Amino acid sequence: xxxxxxxxxxxxxxxxxxxxxxxxxxxxxxxxxxxxxxxxxxxxxxxxxxxxxxxxxxxxxxxxxxxxxxxxxxxxxxxxxxxxxxxxxxxxxxxxxxxxxxxxxxxxxxxxxxxxxxxxxxxxxxxxxxxxxxxxxxxxxxxxxxxxxxxxxxxxxxxxxxxxxxxxxxxxxxxxxxxxxxxxxxxxxxxxxxxxxxxxxxxxxxxxxxxxxxxxxxxxxxxxxxxxxxxxxxxxxxxxxxxxxxxxxxxxxxxxxxxxxxxxxxxxxxxxxxxxxxxxxxxxxxxxxxxxxxxxxxxxxxxxxxxxxxxxxxxxxxxxxxxxxxxxxxxxxxxxxx
Amino acid sequence: xxxxxxxxxxxxxxxxxxxxxxxxxxxxxxxxxxxxxxxxxxxxxxxxxxxxxxxxxxxxxxxxxxxxxxxxxxxxxxxxxxxxxxxxxxxxxxxxxxxxxxxxxxxxxxxxxxxxxxxxxxxxxxxxxxxxxxxxxxxxxxxxxxxxxxxxxxxxxxxxxxxxxxxxxxxxxxxxxxxxxxxxxxxxxxxxxxxxxxxxxxxxxxxxxxxxxxxxxxxxxxxxxxxxxxxxxxxxxxxxxxxxxxxxxxxxxxxxxxxxxxxxxxxxxxxxxxxxxxxxxxxxxxxxxxxxxxxxxxxxxxxxxxxxxxxxxxxxxxxxxxxxxxxxxxx
Numbered sequence: 001x002x003x004x005x006x007x008x009x010x011x012x013x014x015x016x017x018x019x020x021x022x023x024x025x026x027x028x029x030x031x032x033x034x035x036x037x038x039x040x041x042x043x044x045x046x047x048x049x050x051x052x053x054x055x056x057x058x059x060x061x062x063x064x065x066x067x068x069x070x071x072x073x074x075x076x077x078x079x080x081x082x083x084x085x086x087x088x089x090x091x092x093x094x095x096x097x098x099x100x101x102x103x104x105x106x107x108x109x110x111x112x113x114x115x116x117x118x119x120x121x122x123x124x125x126x127x128x129x130x131x132x133x134x135x136x137x138x139x140x141x142x143x144x145x146x147x148x149x150x151x152x153x154x155x156x157x158x159x160x161x162x163x164x165x166x167x168x169x170x171x172x173x174x175x176x177x178x179x180x181x182x183x184x185x186x187x188x189x190x191x192x193x194x195x196x197x198x199x200x201x202x203x204x205x206x207x208x209x210x211x212x213x214x215x216x217x218x219x220x221x222x223x224x225x226x227x228x229x230x231x232x233x234x235x236x237x238x239x240x241x242x243x244x245x246x247x248x249x250x251x252x253x254x255x256x257x258x259x260x261x262x263x264x265x266x267x268x269x270x271x272x273x274x275x276x277x278x279x280x281x282x283x284x285x286x287x288x289x290x291x292x293x294x295x296x297x298x299x300x301x302x303x304x305x306x307x308x309x310x311x312x313x314x315x316x317x318x319x320x321x322x323x324x325x326x327x328x329x330x331x332x333x334x335x336x337x338x
Numbered sequence: 339x340x341x342x343x344x345x346x347x348x349x350x351x352x353x354x355x356x357x358x359x360x361x362x363x364x365x366x367x368x369x370x371x372x373x374x375x376x377x378x379x380x381x382x383x384x385x386x387x388x389x390x391x392x393x394x395x396x397x398x399x400x401x402x403x404x405x406x407x408x409x410x411x412x413x414x415x416x417x418x419x420x421x422x423x424x425x426x427x428x429x430x431x432x433x434x435x436x437x438x439x440x441x442x443x444x445x446x447x448x449x450x451x452x453x454x455x456x457x458x459x460x461x462x463x464x465x466x467x468x469x470x471x472x473x474x475x476x477x478x479x480x481x482x483x484x485x486x487x488x489x490x491x492x493x494x495x496x497x498x499x500x501x502x503x504x505x506x507x508x509x510x511x512x513x514x515x516x517x518x519x520x521x522x523x524x525x526x527x528x529x530x531x532x533x534x535x536x537x538x539x540x541x542x543x544x545x546x547x548x549x550x551x552x553x554x555x556x557x558x559x560x561x562x563x564x565x566x567x568x569x570x571x572x573x574x575x576x577x578x579x580x581x582x583x584x585x586x587x588x589x590x591x592x593x594x595x596x597x598x599x600x601x602x603x604x605x606x607x608x609x610x611x612x613x614x615x616x617x618x619x620x621x622x623x624x625x626x627x628x629x630x631x632x633x634x635x636x637x638x639x640x641x642x643x644x645x646x647x648x649x650x651x652x653x654x655x656x657x658x659x660x661x662x663x664x665x666x667x668x669x
Contacts, residue, residue, distance in 0.1 A: 216586075
């Protein structure tokens with residue numbers, strides 16, 4: 001028994017070492033170019049290579065995984081650019097310390113997609129005071145102590161979805177709204193934008209429920225809606241997995257052909273594929289801004305002027321245009337000039 | 339408090355004591371709580387949706403995955419343990435199963451046993467640490483919960499595993515039988531329930547589980563193989579998590595590395611609301627069936643009435659408290 005315990009302990013130690021080593025292996029490719037880039041810069045005089053710190057608030061959401069992938073892709077076409085990625089795992093204080101680490105390690109620029117505004121405003125302001133430009137991506141911080149804000153407008157996207165639905169249904173119909181987490185700003189904006197889009201029509205929202213961005217919850221709520229109403233014309237879900245969950249419920253009831261399904265986000269591996277397969281009738285892109293962030297970062301690093309605020313446009317994907325890459329929806333002028 | 343238990347003492351003593359004896363049976367009180375919930379549904383029926391069989395079939399489909407987890411959890415809790423890792427193991431298996439059948443195109447006959455084995459191994463790993471090193475089950479399974487979630491994200495690269503060509507096994511599991519009247523996952527749950535029931539009530543293995551839950555030291559001294567039993571119990575919970583993971587992946591048509599987060603809490607709630615004691619040694623899997631129906635119907639009734647999320651959470655909390663009060667044991 002005792003020998004067995006010793007063996008198990010030894011095995012556990014070996015396993016944890018292996019896992020640990022593997023982990024550090026996988027992080028070195030991003031960390032190593034950073035240090036070499038720094039050395040090159042100091043020895044070369046004129047700065048040709050730059051290090052960017054990227055602080056992501058969490059990688060639990062596929063959309064944020066896509067954002068990092070977009071940044072990685074855009075950065076890979078610039079050989080002098082090294083990006084260090086940090087994932088705060090949805091912990092505000094951890095994200096704060098990541099930003100502070102970037103400042104003390106002396107990166108050339110910080111891209112931050114903050115978890116929340118108030119607690120992250122001071123560390124970002126401190127970075128700017130220390131002379132490091134900061135690009136804020138997707139969610140806002142308070143005040144104006146940052147270099148550039150890049151984000152999309154959920155209200156405008158929700159409104160575009162509402163207006164598209166009005167034309168599709170001829171101004172009249174019964175709609176189910178599967179809402180994202182209603183304590184989150186994207187959920188609130190996608191809701192209020194949509195309502196604004198349909199306000200002048202005879203479209204009626206007969207059933208609305210909070211599916212918390214989750215496909216199984218969306219399916220559950222849609223099953224309830226189908227049990228209550230024999231006549232549903234469309235489902236508007238605040239994200240694509242939600243719309244897919246609604247479709248699964250309708251398919252099980254044999255009613256998916258009578259209903260239009262609309263989602264938001266249009267991730268290449270998710271919503272766009274659903275449209276290609278004919279599951280969703282439409283999805284509206286919520287751009288990650290990853291590529292724009294790298295372009296803007298290069299402009300800042302080369303001492304060019306950039307706007308304080310960049311509002312990203314959206315794209316509409318339907319069965320007709322999905323192969324061609326969707327149709328752009330312009331960012332609303334009122335927001336862009338704000 | 340139920341009206342029955344306050345009324346009874348005013349009647350004749352013999353009848354009163356008999357009534358109280360029956361009322362203190364956990365299964366009677368659980369049925370009372372369930373009847374209370376169903377009565378709520380009959381009143382708040384959501385435009386008649388509660389009177390349609392489809393609503394009940396969907397409620398049963400939805401709760402089945404949680405209920406499968408609760409079957410394993412019942413056995414663990416009866417043995418005076420707890421398993422917090424079931425939700426994460428569900429997520430791990432959902433991803434692993436999707437990788438096997440979607441990416442590697444394994445046949446279901448190979449993929450399902452492989453996933454069941456992986457789930458059982460996760461459980462056995464927790465069980466071994468608990469039994470050999472005598473670490474608190476809470477801590478060990480908490481560690482497994484974090485580890486399994488990490489592994490799920492690692493093997494999936496943080497992405498959902500799916501493809502446009504839906505594997506046949508997904509559609510098979512997410513279908514209905516008996517004239518479209520009952521979901522396959524519900525039948526899987528009932529099968530798990532029967533297996534647990536036979537194991538706990540008909541086999542010596544079940545008596546050992548109760549013995550360990552009642553008094554571990556006494557069980558050890560009277561010759562119960564406590565170490566092997568404990569490993570077995572957690573392996574069983576892991577196995578059921580794997581079954582739930584396969585069902586979950588099939589119903590979502592994808593392997594989501596985030597699947598099953600907080601499901602362990604629902605599974606524990608189902609077991610406890612059924613009337614199984616968290617202290618171990620008292621309760622049974624039949625009570626878990628009643629707990630499943632209570633939680634499942636509360637959820638469905640709130641959903642068909644489109645109750646806003648904030649009120650839903652408050653009502654769920656209140657209904658759980660009332661359900662537990664109704665079935666409070668006589669001291």
